[in-house]
Amino acid sequence: MTGTPNAPLFILSFRQRDELASLAAGAGWQVVAARRAGGAERRFLSSGAAVAVIDARGAPADGVNAARTMSGAVEANGGALLALVSRGEAATIAALYGAGATHFLASPFSEAEFLQAVRFAARHAERMAREWAAGPVFAPLGWRYDLISRTLILTPGLAALLAIDDEPSVRAMLRRLDRGDRIAAVAALRRVSANRPATAFAHDSDLTTVGRVVQHLQLDAEGGRIDAVVEPLGSAPEPAAELRESLAGARDAGSARRWLTRRLADEAGAPLHAMLIALNRFDMVNTAYGRATGDALLSSAQKRIDDVVRDMLGRDALIVRLSGSTFLVAARSIRLRIDLVVERIAHALARPFVTGDSIAVLGCRIGLAEALPDDSAASLLRRVSEALADARESDTATMRVADAEQGDAPIDQLAVELNHALERGEIGVLYQPQVSVSTGAIVGVEALARWEHGVLGTIGAETLFAAAARADLEIGLSDHIQRVVLAQAAAWPVALAGLRLSLNLTAADIARPGFADLFLDRVDASGFPRTRLTLEITESGLIEDLGIASALLSVLRGAGCRIAIDDFGTGYSSLAYLKALPLDYLKIDKKLAQDITGSARDRIVVRGVIDMARSLGLTVIAEGVETQPQLEALAAEGCQIYQGFLCAEPISVEALEALVAR
Known part of the structure; x- marks a missing residue:
């Protein structure tokens, strides 16, 4: 087995072969190492290894070529290809992924992180080996x-x-x-x-x-x-x-059944869940606007489902569109996380879709089933179909679960736990860098709340604040995050002393009487300078009285803080916000920013937003930038600052300091 001591491991490193080989050998791996790409594929096959490590740091082109050469052998033998890359080289990561890499590790990394990444890749290879063995030897040939x-x-x-x-x-x-x-x-x-x-x-x-x-x-x-x-x-x-x-996963109903059959045969790990998602009112929209519009809506709906599933369940989950407007999602995970995925998908599909010059509101119904010990793919799909039928027949329920009584909603469960999580210090903060488009320098960071849940792992801000709203703890959670962020930022090392700090305010904050004085006292008590603080309000924050919001933000801005409107482009009050609120920054929502490399129509929309913002004297920040082409297109349209995985994911203060130093 690849996860046991003395298992073979193949390493190709153009510059640090001996260091990586020594590190892996010290952890019990039988290392076959190479410094040149020539003959690497044959050496990998003869080594008997299930995991290949390609070190592309400092030699990205050589690493991509080696991955392309070796990927066929790795994939055909059910293995894993771990690529080591320099942080920030998004183009290299994309090229390596296209060449067949299955796992990535960005430098700088510790010895422990390297060995853990190898173990993760080995587990992937073990799963692949079990999948090969699960079916008859002639499938696939x-x-x-x-x-x-x-x-x-x-x-x-x-x-x-x-x-x-x-x-x-x-x-x-x-x-x-x-x-x-x-x-x-x-x-x-x-x-x-x-x-x-x-x-x-x-x-x-x-x-x-x-x-x-x-x-x-x-x-x-x-x-x-x-x-x-x-x-x-x-x-x-x-x-x-x-x-x-x-x-690479399923493409249709037949291949989805084969995927489920393989997963059902592998009983290891968390329970296997399947959900069917059916769009509401799609047939009416398709009839009213035509086939082309219907196809575009289906594509947009699948993109929203993909975003949620990949974010919460990873890339091992199955996502496939079946006949009509029904989608199948399946994954191994604990029930609570699956329920959170269901809620996120329902929320995402409830948002209106743009169809040409019109707006279409669809929504969805979802059936969910957990695999039973004696389930086949056919019986599991049958049970989840029955659950979907129950949901469709219901006047109010978005979701129905096969063979199960309805319990508390997952957000309700998290809401109950949230008080204790605050007391135990499980709610922390990470920082995502904001980078100048013109100079490439990190000029600021956005503070992002994270809940390190004992069972679910890391829970992001969206789910965290949804639980807080259900528990009526929005103000308490916001106060906690503000105190943590300001205390940490006030103690930043000298290397971070010039960065701006962006802190999110909630609609509950803005509606609180006397919030401006309370907040400014909190800032001054922390010692962090007001002039380096940007306060972000979300466009979708449901601010009911723009007059009250404008007055409050004017006080904060007059006290030295700067104001940003976040997630611009996701709602329908955008222009009203721009007219009514005292703003310094406009942050383009990540979905809108990523669309800039799509169609000409997408680019025109983004260009219009940027032109409008700059004509109002606002600095434009693009969120969610993941690729170099996205950045180049945004720069060409006049975007001034960006944040996203192209630079870094949300990171700790220590990692931020190291990143700024580099």
């Missing part, structure tokens, strides 16, 4: 040919049926075919090109359990490879679908 290294990789199922233990060659595989079939195979390989990326050929097989087969070939020009799926004749899948599903 396929192969991959790397056009650059000219190496052929068979899936374990095909290798087992052909009784091939060593690395095969194309010539040897062709010799296994009759002369006529060999001519057909060569002709098919020659047909594959950029102009004709998919083709197929049939032949009599020496796979005695399969008989006559058809091979579906698919060219991946960017990856420099040909993927093939071997299917019994008469079953013609989408080219490379089966192989792609085994490596």
